[in-house]
Amino acid sequence: MNTRFFVPRDTTALALGSDEVAVALGAELASRSLAGDVVRNGSRGAFWLEPLLEVEQAGQRLAFGPVAAADLPGVLDALQGVPGEHPLCLGPVDEIPWLASQQRLTFARAGQDDPLSLDAYRRQEGFRGLERALELGPQGIVDEVTASGLRGRGGAAFPAGIKWQTVLDTPAEQKYIVCNADEGDSGTFADRLLMEADPYQLIEGMIIAGLAVEATQGFIYLRSEYPAALGVLNAAIAGAEAAGYLGDDIGGSGRAFHLEVRVGAGAYICGEETSLLDSLEGKRGMVRTKPPLPAIRGLFGQPTVVNNVLTLAAVSTVLARGSQYYHDFGSGRSRGTLTVQLAGNIRRGGLVEIPFGATLRELLEDFGGGTFSGRPMRAIQVGGPLGAYLPEPQWDTPVDYEAFAAIGAMLGHGGVVVFDDTVDMGAQARFAMEFCAAESCGKCTPCRIGSTRGLEVIDRIIAREAPAQNRALLNDLCDTMESASLCAMGGLTPNPVRSALAHFAEDFG
């Protein structure tokens, strides 16, 4: 068998020049008359090492990274001799400590192979969950998901089994499965990574969801900021259709499920599930009042499961390995594994999937390795633009849903954005309001007007205009936004504002 070379096609790898590496590698192999196959895999999520070149020889995969096109002659020379002596050689990829110390469940396949290869997917337990789902029948599948303790991974952490049961119990001619792939939180890329590296896992999870609640049509609502993911998803759906996993007769079972990607149009609010549904219906992405729940009256007024990418993908594992297997990971009410994304000013950024229980500090130090700039860390924003800014004393908090809620923070979709000591927290608080003003759907007054007024008040505080009165005013405004907004956009925007004021008061004038 030819030596196989793996060069990722993931967005971040591409953004760091992996296409150029792949092209140069092909040319270099040809010029040396060497036989070798260049495979474009997904990323393993060790973005600090991208472009990460892997070379498979004699059943072992050696890693080199970060590799530029100019490094290739040297790497190929080293492969003829003692590869470990090349300065970019990282040893066997499975032994890179940053990866080896993780516990990959949802991301176990990410980066292993060509994301569009159905054979590779099947070799690694692919479609085993679907086979089991076809045997179990609707209530059996829902029971498995409920027993696993799987909670929504989009941010709200709602138990998936309960949502599915509601949809199953609501009679309708047509039901829908909607995958929320509008991953808009800054500092998050787990959904994107999964869609680009292991799209069949998501597709399998959606088919299982369809079988569970008796829905025959699924939509993936993908943000337009993810062009590479769009290409992979569309190709994977075509591949799954051709292989009979999608269509009118899934795997010869007589059950139908159709899947389509719909692209958003640049609106953060469409990550909110009811706004997403309006957008899918071809309308402005306006938040709906609840009730009715989407599980009862969702897309086009029909019962609809709306789940995040990671939630639906995890369903494949839950069904393939059984609910107990999934439930055995985690602690308390946080079951399964924890997916976090280390982002911003971080030396070793990327995707980390580990058991629940680690503290934020362990993540930042053991995996993150400190800041990219080399300066001290000052503030960490967890959970996206609506998450609190955490000061140093709070970094010993265990990273799970309940522990974060207890300190007034939230885990959300698991984004961890690191700021060093050059950050101006007044500017960060201001941005939170500015972002809310730019992205509010405009339906409710506290969010639409409150964000603009909040921006003005923060400007006055920073300018030291009657600071005491303006702080009181801002506090009142935040109370109003929290208690009277229709959705989390207005309701949680006070989180970053208040935490910045409480913990970094010296930055406000």
Place this chain on the structure above:
Amino acid sequence: MQSDQVLAELLDRYRDTPGGLLPLLHAIQDRLGHIPPDSVPAIATALNLSRAEVHGVISFYHDFHSDPRGRHRIQICRAEACQAMGSRLLEAHAKAALGIDFGETTVDGAVTLEPVYCLGNCACSPSVRIDERVHARVSTDRFDALVAGLRGGGAGK
């Protein structure tokens, strides 16, 4: 093909698609570069909507625009992870270097500058998207080099 022929073809394609307005608007913009205001009545008729509803959707989403844009679109990420890596400076540099603000197009018609809130490249910030490609760790020098490539009439890749 004339733009009204393109429009007619796309209206036919999406007329019966449930919730087809967003896919239709994307398709029009992909083909024509923008959504001409005089296409709104035809879109409304084809999809059985009011003109106000169509206009409302076009104006709601950041991606859609009614005016012609530059040959290339440069988006600079303004979100937190990129802020932590100096995107505010990059944004100021880009505006000064191009001589335009967000939403504007350079006089030579080469580049339209837009803000974007997250490209999902947050471990290697700051991020810039040029047409369909994302670029990582974009310093001001790197930005200038990328723009120089566009000005030569290249494909922005």
